[in-house]
Amino acid sequence: MTENNPISLVVVDDQATVREALAVMLDLAADVTVVATATNGAQAVEAAGRHRPDVLLMDLNMPVMGGVEATERIHGTRPDTAILVLTTFDDDESILAALRAGASGYLTKDSDRNTILHAVRTAAQGQTVLAPEVQGRLLALASRxxxxxxxxxxxxxxxxxxxxxxxxxxxxxxxxxxxxxxxxxxxxxxxxxxxxxxxxxxxxxxxxxxxxxxxxxxxxxx
Incomplete structure (x- = not known):
């Protein structure tokens, strides 16, 4: 993606301060354009269908429809949209559920701006993005x-x-x-x-x- 063809991004989070801060922060990047925001999974599904974004930044624990269910629905209808989870949860169950639903990346909310931007760009290229602590948990699971x-x-x-x-x-x-x-x-x-x-x-x-x-x-x- 380039400045002339920026990455289209939808930001999904039920907390207004987090959602707005992420949208403003990421939209400042020359190669990223935030095309919509959503407050829950149901709105995320609608936004994905309407805007057909390259990447969707998805929270997990939300009202109306959670992030895992929304991820599964979007991945089923819009497989070209990369879904990047950004959440406070890094437990095994949340990680596995999100990846199985169709997420192509998983970050925790203590990630800084550069880490999130790099993840958005990487996901837009069709690659998997995992936070170091998430990769560590997957490695631990794999060693069982x-x-x-x-x-x-x-x-x-x-x-x-x-x-x-x-x-x-x-x-x-x-x-x-x-x-x-x-x-x-x-x-x-x-x-x-x-x-x-x-x-x-x-x-x-x-x-x-x-x-x-x-x-x-x-x-x-x-």
Missing amino acids: PVPAIAPQDDGIDLTPREHEILGLIGEGLRNPEIAAKLVISEATVKTHINNLFAKAGFHSRADAVRYALRRRHPGDRR
């Missing part, structure tokens, strides 16, 4: 012993290396980190990711993260 799931169990015929890379994506690792961990080139990582995306029908890295998390928590099919 879980039953292995064979490729045929979920109907996707991935190679062992593709399964390995999928797991690392689910842990929040980016391509350079995956390459370093597996001692392979980043180009090789990209090739494996392209192959597994094609096999699994993923449209974004967020889809891969959610799928990897579901594999680790097979009892939860949200």
Whole structure:
């Protein structure tokens, strides 16, 4: 995105002071335009349909309709809109629920302006954005012993290396980190990711993260 083609953004938060401060702060960036604000999830769904924003900054705990339900609805009808959660909650349940609903990023409200702006720009490029503390929680979840799931169990015929890379994506690792961990080139990582995306029908890295998390928590099919 450029100044001539700025990132269109909707800010959703039930607290007026927070919502207005975020809208003003982010709209000051030359490459971001706040096209609307919303006070709850129902308004967020309406704003997403009306304005078709590139990114939607979403709170979780709101009246009328919460952020998780709104995220799921928007992701189902507007998959091209990246939904970036910005909330006070960093517990496992909130993080997993938001990612499974379709969020492509998760930040906490103690994030500073530069961090939020960077996350908005990254999300607009179709990449997953996780706050360090959120990534830490996902890594902790990933380290828990879980039953292995064979490729045929979920109907996707991935190679062992593709399964390995999928797991690392689910842990929040980016391509350079995956390459370093597996001692392979980043180009090789990209090739494996392209192959597994094609096999699994993923449209974004967020889809891969959610799928990897579901594999680790097979009892939860949200």
